[in-house]
Amino acid sequence: MPTALITGASRGLGLALARALAVDGWDLVIDARGAEALEAARAELAQTTRVIAVAGDVADPSHRAALAAAVAELGPLDVLVNNASVLGPSPQPVLAAYPLDELERVYRANVFAPLALIQTLLPSLAGGARIVNITSDASVEPYEGWGGYGSSKAALDQLTNILGAEHPDLRVYAVDPGDMRTQMHQEAFPGEDISDRPPPEDSVPGLLVVLRGHLPSGRYQARSLTLAPLGVA
Secondary structure, eight states, X not given: OOEEEEXXXXXXXXXXXXXXXXXXXXXXXXXXXXXXXXXXXXXXXXXXXXXXXXXXXXXXXXXXXXXXXXXXXXXXXXXXXXXXXXXXXXXOXXXXXXXXXXXXXXXIIIIIXXXXXXXXXXXXXXXXXXXXXXXXXXXXXXXXXXXXXXHHHHHHHHHHHHHHHHOTTSEXXXXXXXXXXXXXXXXXXXXXXXXXXXXXXXXXXXXXHHHHSOOOXXXXXXXXXXXXXXXXX
């Protein structure tokens, strides 16, 4: 059975993708900061497939070591999905007033932690494994108030590009899932009604194209990939 590690998998896009892979028979390692919600996700997924849940913060080196140990229990890792991230302060401040200690926290979670996890798990990756870094349109569009989160995702985009160039034996992707009706998106727009946003499940088919097909390393928009046949590069 193929094995995937998905960070931030207790809710939202991470859980939606984990559910889809479980149905396909994948073994899973999942993590999240909230232990109670993560255990609920584990219990649900365990009814379908083999799953190990490790609660903790991916920015913590000891937690990354625990994830590597969990991966070792299941065998070589076929897919790593760096989905966990933080928004930063809510409401989001403009860059001229952005607290630098908060900006450092955003970068630790959204840039340094994914790279550190990749560094930790490289020896555990199967041949031709895929690394998927979840990005955002805020990494390429100058939305007011999105300077912290958006610039961190822009950095993640470029890390993805360079990792793809440096590791031609792997497929390394940055995938923008698009707007979603998630807790993080609600925090980005406090007090607003976001019920018109699509659920995270709508972004999963595009992610499955990335995981099943033969697209070259690069940056993709999940919902545009749903229009392409599997395996089309």
